[in-house]
Amino acid sequence: xxxxxxxxxxxxxxxxxxxxxxxxxxxxxxxxxxxxxxxxxxxxxxxxxxxxxxxxxxxxxxxxxxxxxxxxxxxxxxxxxxxxxxxxxxxxxxxxxxxxxxxxxxxxxxxxxxxxxxxxxxxxxxxxxxxxxxxxxxxxxxxxxxxxxxxxxxxxxxxxxxxxxxxxxxxxxxxxxxxxxxxxxxxxxxxxxxxxxxxxxxxxxxxxxxxxxxxxxxxxxxxxxxxxxxxxxxxxxxxxxxxxxxxxxxxxxxxxxxxxxxxxxxxxxxxxxxxxxxxxxxxxxxxxxxxxxxxxxxxxxxxxxxxxxxxxxxxxxxxxxxxxxxxxxxxxxxxxxxxxxxxxxxxxxxxxxxxxxxxxxxxxxxxxxxxxxxxxxxxxxxxxxxxxxxxxxxxxxxxxxxxxxxxxxxxxxxxxxxxxxxxxxxxxxxxxxxxxxxxx
Amino acid sequence: xxxxxxxxxxxxxxxxxxxxxxxxxxxxxxxxxxxxxxxxxxxxxxxxxxxxxxxxxxxxxxxxxxxxxxxxxxxxxxxxxxxxxxxxxxxxxxxxxxxxxxxxxxxxxxxxxxxxxxxxxxxxxxxxxxxxxxxxxxxxxxxxxxxxxxxxxxxxxxxxxxxxxxxxxxxxxxxxxxxxxxxxxxxxxxxxxxxxxxxxxxxxxxxxxxxxxxxxxxxxxxxxxxxxxxxxxxxxxxxxxxxxxxxxxxxxxxxxxxxxxxxxxxxxxxxxxxxxxxxxxxxxxxxxxxxxxxxxxxxxxxxxxxxxxxxxxxxxxxxxxxxxxxxxxxxxxxxxxxxxxxxxxxxxxxxxxxxxxxxxxxxxxxxxxxxxxxxxxxxxxxxxxxxxxxxxxxxxxxxxxxxxxxxxxxxxxxxxxxxxxxxxxxxxxxxxxxxxxxxxxxxxxxxxxxxxxxxxxxxxxxxxxxxxxxxxxxxxxxxxxxxxx
Numbered sequence: 001x002x003x004x005x006x007x008x009x010x011x012x013x014x015x016x017x018x019x020x021x022x023x024x025x026x027x028x029x030x031x032x033x034x035x036x037x038x039x040x041x042x043x044x045x046x047x048x049x050x051x052x053x054x055x056x057x058x059x060x061x062x063x064x065x066x067x068x069x070x071x072x073x074x075x076x077x078x079x080x081x082x083x084x085x086x087x088x089x090x091x092x093x094x095x096x097x098x099x100x101x102x103x104x105x106x107x108x109x110x111x112x113x114x115x116x117x118x119x120x121x122x123x124x125x126x127x128x129x130x131x132x133x134x135x136x137x138x139x140x141x142x143x144x145x146x147x148x149x150x151x152x153x154x155x156x157x158x159x160x161x162x163x164x165x166x167x168x169x170x171x172x173x174x175x176x177x178x179x180x181x182x183x184x185x186x187x188x189x190x191x192x193x194x195x196x197x198x199x200x201x202x203x204x205x206x207x208x209x210x211x212x213x214x215x216x217x218x219x220x221x222x223x224x225x226x227x228x229x230x231x232x233x234x235x236x237x238x239x240x241x242x243x244x245x246x247x248x249x250x251x252x253x254x255x256x257x258x259x260x261x262x263x264x265x266x267x268x269x270x271x272x273x274x275x276x277x278x279x280x281x282x283x284x285x286x287x288x289x290x291x292x293x294x295x296x297x298x299x300x301x302x303x304x305x306x307x308x309x310x311x312x313x314x315x316x317x318x319x320x321x322x323x324x325x326x327x328x329x330x331x332x333x334x335x336x337x338x339x340x341x342x343x344x345x346x347x348x349x350x351x352x353x354x355x356x357x358x359x360x361x362x363x364x365x366x367x368x369x370x371x372x373x374x375x376x377x378x379x380x381x382x383x384x385x386x387x388x389x390x391x392x393x394x395x396x397x398x399x400x401x402x403x404x405x406x407x408x409x410x411x412x413x414x415x416x417x418x419x420x421x422x423x424x425x426x427x428x429x430x431x432x433x434x435x436x437x438x439x440x
Numbered sequence: 441x442x443x444x445x446x447x448x449x450x451x452x453x454x455x456x457x458x459x460x461x462x463x464x465x466x467x468x469x470x471x472x473x474x475x476x477x478x479x480x481x482x483x484x485x486x487x488x489x490x491x492x493x494x495x496x497x498x499x500x501x502x503x504x505x506x507x508x509x510x511x512x513x514x515x516x517x518x519x520x521x522x523x524x525x526x527x528x529x530x531x532x533x534x535x536x537x538x539x540x541x542x543x544x545x546x547x548x549x550x551x552x553x554x555x556x557x558x559x560x561x562x563x564x565x566x567x568x569x570x571x572x573x574x575x576x577x578x579x580x581x582x583x584x585x586x587x588x589x590x591x592x593x594x595x596x597x598x599x600x601x602x603x604x605x606x607x608x609x610x611x612x613x614x615x616x617x618x619x620x621x622x623x624x625x626x627x628x629x630x631x632x633x634x635x636x637x638x639x640x641x642x643x644x645x646x647x648x649x650x651x652x653x654x655x656x657x658x659x660x661x662x663x664x665x666x667x668x669x670x671x672x673x674x675x676x677x678x679x680x681x682x683x684x685x686x687x688x689x690x691x692x693x694x695x696x697x698x699x700x701x702x703x704x705x706x707x708x709x710x711x712x713x714x715x716x717x718x719x720x721x722x723x724x725x726x727x728x729x730x731x732x733x734x735x736x737x738x739x740x741x742x743x744x745x746x747x748x749x750x751x752x753x754x755x756x757x758x759x760x761x762x763x764x765x766x767x768x769x770x771x772x773x774x775x776x777x778x779x780x781x782x783x784x785x786x787x788x789x790x791x792x793x794x795x796x797x798x799x800x801x802x803x804x805x806x807x808x809x810x811x812x813x814x815x816x817x818x819x820x821x822x823x824x825x826x827x828x829x830x831x832x833x834x835x836x837x838x839x840x841x842x843x844x845x846x847x848x849x850x851x852x853x854x855x856x857x858x859x860x861x862x863x864x865x866x867x868x869x870x871x872x873x874x875x876x877x878x879x880x881x882x883x884x885x886x887x888x889x890x891x892x893x894x895x896x897x898x899x900x901x902x903x904x905x906x907x908x909x910x911x912x913x914x915x916x917x918x919x920x921x922x923x924x925x
Contacts, residue, residue, distance in 0.1 A: 033899060036530075037898055039707050039711075040537070042530075042535060042537070044708050045503070045799070046503060046527065047797045048526060051795050066486035067486065067488065068487075068489070068490070069488070087487060091475075091485040091567045092571060094483055096481055121529075122526040148898075174898075251584075257627070355836065358832065367843050368834055369837070372837075416900070434921070437836055438840065
């Protein structure tokens with residue numbers, strides 16, 4: 001792993017230069033990300049970006065200064081250290097800080113690097129798209145979306161002896177097929193780009209865009225909905241945003257408060273943090289400080305059991321450190337996707353949602369809108385495309401009655417929230433579709 | 441900023457030799473100074489610097505982009521060739537609308553005006569200011585958390601093109617804010633903070649931090665958080681709704697700024713940011729709102745977060761009317777998008793940084809002031825709700841159906857403020873909502889509000905935007921919407 005060695009070596013050089021600090025942590029990230037974006041069935045943005053970032057946090061007692069830079073030259077490292085030290089000397093202390101983590105042997109990482117992804121060329125990416133454009137043309141559709149290949153290396157070293165590094169790849173495609181009044185969406189993500197077959201993705205998006213040519217009205221109200229993984233990931237965010245010690249103990253704005261240990265959710269619902277899930281393959285250490293990430297269960301058969309805690313929160317509140325939970329896995333059920341839909345007498349299939357916002361974190365109340373394919377399910381079959389809905393639900397309430405499909409799908413990384421999910425499709429009862437829009 | 445003219449010449453030469461019909465390169469030096477205090481502790485004191493360059497190459501009407509922070513001659517050559525190879529790969533798609541080739545040559549320098557150099561304020565002084573602000577919000581025992589922050593951003597850009605353009609700019613932006621969380625008798629946690637949806641963000645130097653006036657507003661935020669923690673939720677109903685500037689500016693951002701991005705209207709953002717309910721064929725015809733709705737784009741506006749001498753494809757900004765007396769007039773545009781539909785360019789092409797592709801962004805928009813003040817509009821309201829501060833917001837991908845959740849609602853009865861409500865949510869449909877606009881405040885309360893983190897694009901880029909406004913009133917709005925699950 002050439003880039004891992006480079007990143008660790010760089011971190012070591014910075015740490016050596018910062019040896020006068022009481023404690024110090026260096027984080028080096030090297031990222032290479034490529035995207036071919038398309039709209040109206042041609043490539044509109046075609047890009048690659050290569051970035052290195054060196055972050056040093058320099059501690060003098062409880063006072064800390066953090067400086068980021070990409071300059072790995074000896075002069076650049078000297079400037080980085082001097083600036084971080086200067087900040088640490090000048091700012092008041094962070095009294096909640098106790099210590100950086102001490103070295104602990106992290107578990108062995110699972111395979112996460114695939115040359116087929118890291119070595120993909122611009123032509124490789126565009127050639128993945130040509131069958132997608134051809135499929136759209138056959139049905140007089142346009143499409144919009146992107147395909148991406150990414151490689152990221154992360155190395156962390158601290159003055160107490162932590163030395164960890166990781167390299168992972170990720171590839172993906174999103175396709176939104178667009179008819180004049182309707183649309184359909186499909187996506188696929190994989191660590192190994194060569195395993196992504198774009199023809200079935202295009203077929204699925206095109207099929208959904210042509211279920212019917214005109215979106216129908218459907219009275220707002222409470223329905224049984226089937227949320228495909230992309231949509232479900234967005235809704236379940238209302239729960240995921242409240243499962244850290246920072247929410248439960250510090251901000252006190254978590255739905256978990258007063259509900260730990262109580263059977264308040266469906267016994268079908270188990271949520272785990274599992275960095276070793278082979279579809280995710282995240283690093284076995286906390287990307288914020290290099291401490292080992294524990295595998296643990298947040299919700300076991302409907303009972304909220306535990307919350308995550310970083311080293312910082314663990315020290316502050318004297319609770320066990322778990323590391324940041326960035327690998328969310330919901331246990332699948334037993335029914336196939338088709339059987340899940342087949343079990344709905346009258347309901348709604350939701351492919352994807354948009355602009356979700358947690359309105360009341362204590363109730364995990366979230367609002368958002370459906371997009372890119374919402375359909376009526378009648379007597380177990382998709383019967384027509386519908387205009388979009390605004391939903392507004394308490395996930396604590398609606399997850400009392402949920403059933404999952406047997407397929408576990410890797411979803412688009414939630415980069416801004418810092419986690420990835422592997423989720424099944426979810427059939428949720430009493431889901432409040434509060435209002436309908438005028439379009440699909 | 442050091443001059444990168446010779447490195448740029450090498451890159452442009454390499455791109456031309458690799459087959460580019462046109463190329464440009466922009467070097468960026470980015471400095472980000474951030475300070476965040478919480479509950480008496482300095483939790484983040486950071487100073488980040490980044491140097492890199494963005495190469496754009498055009499081959500047969502297809503753009504390629506390569507961003508890098510590797511700075512040897514070999515790296516420059518590699519980046520130039522890579523951008524050209526990427527551009528060429530797009531030509532494999534036969535059915536496409538070719539991009540136009542830039543032709544103008546511009547040589548210029550520009551710098552954001554400022555009155556107080558941030559370098560004149562020590563880190564210790566900044567930290568002590570924020571700690572004092574944060575402390576002043578703890579007005580009662582049930583204030584469980586307080587925070588205060590400031591950001592100072594300085595960005596140097598050097599743009600060079602194969603047309604001979606050479607543009608050197610220094611862009612300064614800053615912002616500050618604070619907030620408090622209190623817990624009520626039923627353990628409900630409520631927050632109050634600002635100013636603005638995130639803080640006060642403007643183009644300029646340390647004077648922006650001073651203009652946020654955190655020391656004055658912080659104790660009031662603490663007091664209001666305490667009241668909110670035990671306040672009732674706003675009852676459901678249809679009421680007249682007054683938005684102060686802290687809410688109105690985000691309402692403009694979501695339901696006017698975004699739908700008027702021309703790339704979105706043309707479908708280029710359909711998979712992520714979405715499309716728009718207005719299209720170029722509706723220019724001059726579509727009624728966006730009442731006669732009081734006058735919106736313009738001005739990327740040379742004093743204090744604007746998006747104020748520049750030239751945008752990231754070397755276009756000089758001018759003031760462009762977007763909506764006049766409620767009628768759609770133009771869109772926020774780039775060179776390519778404007779050319780496709782024959783509308784004016786608004787110099788609204790921006791990239792987040794050297795690693796990000798430039799694209800159409802919401803830049804500086806403004807709601808032209810009309811008459812009156814917040815107090816006079818309140819006095820003129822018989823039965824309504826005044827809302828302030830932002831907690832949650834959501835709008836569909838056509839930018840029509842929205843639901844906003846401000847922090848605090850003040851009942852208005854017979855022209856006077858009454859009860860305080862938590863969760864004063866409201867919902868509406870864009871043209872109907874703006875059609876119900878019946879009061880717009882005057883110039884005395886017109887303020888340049890900014891947002892530091894507007895998301896758009898794949899990969900997502902964070903943009904810095906401005907939505908200048910005063911205050912406004914809307915008739916018969918659905919308020920107090922509930923999850924009801």
